[in-house]
Amino acid sequence: MIKAIVTGHSKGLGAALAADLLERGAQVLGIARASGQSAEGPSAGLTELSLDLADSAALAFWLAGDTLRDWLADAATVLLINNAGTVQPVGPLAVQDPAEVGRAVAVNVAAPLMLAAAVVQAMPAGAACRIVHVSSGAGRNAYPGWSVYCATKAALDLHASAAAQDDNANLRIVSLAPGVIDTDMQGQIRATPIAHFPLRQRFDALKQSGELAAPPRVARQLLDFMLSKDFGRDPVADLRQLKAVRK
Known part of the structure; x- marks a missing residue:
């Protein structure tokens, strides 16, 4: 049985990933x-945990209990997709709210790392574990106004x-840039003053030209890759540059 954990599953790419997995x-x-x-009611196969991933103490408290281990007990394959993230704060250091910086680090870095460790420790003996960190090209290139986002990705x-070098034959992990997707985050970027993000016009143009990828299509490609033989060969990858996956 495949059991998958998806953070930020309530909208955007996360919602598309959850739907595709189901x-x-x-x-x-x-x-x-x-x-x-959905408005139709609960989805069979979906369990939800209401938790603010910016609250590292609350996440640590939940992970210290038995819920995760119990939920994973009958899994043959465990998937963890660390999808939740925030682009805020945007702007030069002079305008960044220090509290917002802390929130971004908690959501973008602390939560994925905490969940990765907890899942590996909680999964059944002999189960296969595959982890995707949803990263970004911003983690591989520096952009003005995105110092926090770039650093966290x-x-x-x-x-x-580093985790890929652990002595764990059952673990495969990839930090994967999925490309530019038509989500609420893109709306936030387009609403940012150019003085705070000089490259905003580039993202305006992507929206106007219809070049933003639809979440369901990206979700399908990401999961096809995650379940393929090629997954984990390179721990840092870009979904747009991958050749057709081999299942």
């Missing part, structure tokens, strides 16, 4: 501040690179 017959644990349930890349 269609594939996986059991899904969604972690987000808000529910991802770069942290995920290096974490995956």
Whole structure:
């Protein structure tokens, strides 16, 4: 049985990932501040945890209990997709709210790293574990106004690179840049004053030209890759540069 944990499952790419996983017959644990349930009611196979991933103490408290271990007890394959993230704060250091910086580090870095360690420790003996950190090209290139976002995504890349060297034959981990997706985050970027993010016009143009990828298509490609033989060969990857995956 495949059991998958998806953070930020209530909207955007996370919602598309959860829906695709359910269609594939996986059991899904969604972690987000808000529910991802549709108007039709609860989705069979979906368990939801309402938790603000910016609250590291609350996440640590939940992970210290038995809930995660119990939920994973009958899994043959465990998938963890660290999808939740925030682009805020945007702007030069002179305008960044220090509290918002702390929140970004908690959501973008602390939560994925905490969940990765907890899942590996909680999964059944002999189960296969595959972890995706949803990273960004911003973790591999510096952009003005995105010092926090770039730094936190770069942290995920290096974490995956180091964890991939662990002596664990059952673990595969990849920090994966999925490309530019038509989500609420893109709306936030387009609403940012150019003085805070000089490259905003580039993202305006992507929206106007219809070049933003649809979440369901990206979710399908990401999961095809995650379940393929090629997954984990390179711990840092870009979904747009991958050749057709081999299942």
